[in-house]
Amino acid sequence: MTGAAVLFTGVTCRYGRRTAVTAVNLDVAAGERVALTGANGSGKTTLLRTALGLHPLAAGSVTVDGTTATTAAQWTDRRRRIAWMPQRLTAGRFPLLVGELLRSGGHPEAADEAAGRLGVGGLRHRALHALSGGQLQRVFLARALGAVAAGASVLFADEPTAALDFAGQEQVAGMIAALPVTVVVVSHDRAMTGACDRVAEMAAGRLRVIRAS
Numbered sequence: 001m002t003g004a005a006v007l008f009t010g011v012t013c014r015y016g017r018r019t020a021v022t023a024v025n026l027d028v029a030a031g032e033r034v035a036l037t038g039a040n041g042s043g044k045t046t047l048l049r050t051a052l053g054l055h056p057l058a059a060g061s062v063t064v065d066g067t068t069a070t071t072a073a074q075w076t077d078r079r080r081r082i083a084w085m086p087q088r089l090t091a092g093r094f095p096l097l098v099g100e101l102l103r104s105g106g107h108p109e110a111a112d113e114a115a116g117r118l119g120v121g122g123l124r125h126r127a128l129h130a131l132s133g134g135q136l137q138r139v140f141l142a143r144a145l146g147a148v149a150a151g152a153s154v155l156f157a158d159e160p161t162a163a164l165d166f167a168g169q170e171q172v173a174g175m176i177a178a179l180p181v182t183v184v185v186v187s188h189d190r191a192m193t194g195a196c197d198r199v200a201e202m203a204a205g206r207l208r209v210i211r212a213s
């Protein structure tokens with residue numbers, strides 16, 4: 001048992017024979033906001049995806065709210081605990097509408113309300129693959145806010161402001177920082193990293209430095 005809301009211990013991930021993440025240890029306290037930074041390809045996305053079960057662990061463990069995930073039921077529970085904002089759409093041209101994605105977070109009303117605040121409320125009947133990068137990030141955040149309203153205690157966000165205009169960067173960073181959850185956010189945007197308590201920097205798959213923001 002641990003006091004950390006999210007605990008990475010010796011996390012190592014591989015793509016084939018190539019190691020992308022090496023022995024990462026990171027503990028994130030409940031309610032803390034940690035920004036993950038570092039060079040392109042340093043393993044930030046892979047680290048978050050592993051905690052969500054989207055990429056296998058080669059070694060180490062990840063606990064969320066004190067629990068590990070191995071069985072299918074535990075993974076389902078893990079995904080309910082974590083609201084996830086991916087960097088981009090990885091399901092390709094799967095015919096999913098914005099409204100369907102918003103509902104999938106578990107709290108359609110909260111997601112709809114957030115979509116309205118984020119200026120994408122009118123896009124419910126649009127196919128996801130027909131959105132611009134910035135519109136898609138706003139929809140992902142609205143879904144994540146729905147997931148938080150449905151009970152998620154953690155937000156993982158991968159470059160949530162990267163495709164946004166300046167006003168959007170400020171708005172989204174502010175909305176993420178105001179959430180009453182534990183946050184791990186991959187970002188190089190000052191508005192976002194400045195709203196975090198700590199910055200953890202990765203280099204070549206390893207966690208190099210952790211400092212106060």
Ligand SMILES: Nc1ncnc2c1ncn2[C@@H]1O[C@H](COP(=O)(O)OP(=O)(O)OP(=O)(O)O)[C@@H](O)[C@H]1O
Nearest residue numbers: 015020021038039040041042043044045046047186
């Ligand atoms: N599906 C994949 N197959 C093979 N290698 C991959 C795959 N995804 C990522 N990699 C490699 O794993 C390493 C870590 O990638 P990752 O996407 O985790 O880095 P990142 O720090 O998030 O990068 P960025 O800042 O560019 O988003 C990189 O060398 C990348 O090329």
